[in-house]
Amino acid sequence: MAVTEQEILAGLGKIVNEITGIPASEVTPEKSFVDDLDIDSLSMVEIAVAAQDEFGAEIPDDQLKHLKTVKDVVNFIQN
């Protein structure tokens, strides 16, 4: 069964919280990781690795740099 957008968003919020301490409620689709959430490139790698463990979708480094917003990551995982 495919994972829904809402489920990915909730999972991503939990991951971001565990790695950066940012409340999961702030991880909303329109937020930019760098500009709005102040997450740096190394934390993004940690988030990508944790998302891979959680959802089974690998996000390579050359793709990761193009994923600017929470919605970008959700879409990438879903597709």
Add this chain to the structure above:
Amino acid sequence: MKLPAGAPGAKVLAFGHYQPANVVTNDDLAKIIETNDEWIQSRVGIKERRFAGPEESEVDLAVQAGGKALAASGLDAADIDLVIVATCTPEAPIPNLAGRVSHRLGIASPGAYDLNAACAGFCYALASASDSIRAGSAKNVLVIGTEKLTQWIDINDRATSVIFADGAGAAVVVPSDTPAIGPVVWGSAGDKADAIMIKDRSSSLHQEGQTVFRWATTALHPVAKEACDRAGVAPADLAAFVPHQANLRIIEAIARKLGADKAVVARDIVLAGNTSAASIPLALSRMIEQGEVPSGGLALLLGFGAGLTYASQVIEIP
């Protein structure tokens, strides 16, 4: 044909370390390049590092650290019959460093070779020293990690120039009736060789930071755990965890996944930067000197770096 009996085990008798006098703070670097203290500390955890000047070579650094380890061991130079120098930043590849270092330390005619496994070099060299003693190829071995990374760094490349630094650390390894250097777990990932490289003789060191960070935070804690398993040691029983001092965030991520709850974790990078093959003996030597770790306790070493190479083993702290 006959073979020597060798020794039942090997142990580190003493460590020694040396850093150049010139302290370079993050604020010092911010005067030269576009960076700042907050950025450096949050990304890599470094507050200051040491740079060797033109008057001080990687051989000089090695002689200082090796001499201190030798003095602390109580052995004479004449007792050493093998010298292994782990380095990846010699100014020139010929002649090797080990012969010159041995000569300067008054070690007359030892086996002498350099070993390049980059930031994993010290763990590779320690394993080679232990195996040589156990096989009867050597009696007492001087192992040195020495790096003058600054001679291969472009100061304007802030992805490397704020991280890498100069220094040396050394260990005197001798026979032991009981095992005090555990089996090494070593390996490599040549498919990622491009991630850390000096392309040619006119190039500076280049690092793909994110690729290395991802690899280091995902592939290495199983290696460290396997080194514990093969030595028959539970991570919870370790007194110290001394990973290569690459980046404080890598160190803390691996330590968290390892579950070495009682271990003092080396955070020498804060004051030393990344000194590649020198970082592990430099960190552990300083922890011993400052009384942070107990003599006779177990330390887990984990080296990793360009190649990509990695190696890990448990040792008894002298």
